[in-house]
Amino acid sequence: MNCKLTKDATPEKMKAAGLGDHYANHDGALFYQNASGAPWTASYITAKGDPIADLYEDIAAEEKARATYQWLINLSDDPDINDSLRFLREREIIHSQRFREAVEILKEERDRKKVF
Structure with a gap:
């Protein structure tokens, strides 16, 4: 779902959507984190x-x-x-x-x- 929503997004669109930090760190790759940006950990x-x-x-x-x-x-x-x-x-x-x-x-x- 995430890939479909962002597949044609330019860096400018990612930034405008509030995903600039994500793009800078991971491009369009999935990076498992919660809505606040805390990464997933096996301690969950x-x-x-x-x-x-x-x-x-x-x-x-x-x-x-x-x-x-x-x-x-x-x-x-x-x-x-x-x-x-x-x-x-x-x-x-x-x-x-x-x-x-x-x-x-x-x-x-x-x-x-x-x-x-």
């Missing part, structure tokens, strides 16, 4: 080693992504971009639902009496 990935706790982390990540897609839709007036963002937002909802189902399965298994 959390894992406790407990499947239920880890699934709750996954649920939280999916819900944060869903919210971000919604906020991007709120900012955009491009119907094609918004269609793509809606698809991605709905995908996050499905992921969250599947992780919630997995949590319930693991809880049932954990609470089941085991006889050896």
